[in-house]
Amino acid sequence: MKKASLIFSLCLLMVLAAQGQKTNKVSDVDAIKTVIEQETKAFFDIDYKKWMESWVHTPSAYWSYADTSGINYFEGWNAIEVGFTDYFVTSKPANINIERTWQEIKVYGNGAYARFKQRLITDGVRGPEQVEIRVLEKDKDKNAWKILLVGVLKKEG
Numbered sequence: 001m002k003k004a005s006l007i008f009s010l011c012l013l014m015v016l017a018a019q020g021q022k023t024n025k026v027s028d029v030d031a032i033k034t035v036i037e038q039e040t041k042a043f044f045d046i047d048y049k050k051w052m053e054s055w056v057h058t059p060s061a062y063w064s065y066a067d068t069s070g071i072n073y074f075e076g077w078n079a080i081e082v083g084f085t086d087y088f089v090t091s092k093p094a095n096i097n098i099e100r101t102w103q104e105i106k107v108y109g110n111g112a113y114a115r116f117k118q119r120l121i122t123d124g125v126r127g128p129e130q131v132e133i134r135v136l137e138k139d140k141d142k143n144a145w146k147i148l149l150v151g152v153l154k155k156e157g
Helices: 002-045 048-053 077-090
Strands: 062-067 070-075 096-108 111-122 125-139 144-154
Touching: 002 048, 002 096, 002 111, 002 125, 002 144, 048 077, 062 077, 070 077
Parallel strands: 062 144
Antiparallel strands: 062 070, 096 111, 111 125, 125 144
């Protein structure tokens, strides 16, 4: 009887531990979606502080954008920050709505990969579809996801 109780207790602990890990994954996925949404909103709202808070500030940070006119990219946080300074100084908040279709989010410990399609609707006019990827890292001290890499491919539209 004691052996059966012990086996039952161990099985119950394993099930509860597995459920706890699954719940953690779900909350990580939700947190990843939230930081991506916040970074995009901050960008179009011209909220420099919130936009900066969304990013990992390291030399490994990377931003790229490709469309029919060419490719733009910045390597390292310093280049990203300098590259976007004029935008945040000279731009005004835009009346933009975003349609986003999440395609895939994978969490690997303190790292994550997200892929989605996005369409900007500016003053009611739908723009072309963009395929986007993000690589994120989890800030262990703040227990918060931050963007390490942005990749945007704007399809012809």
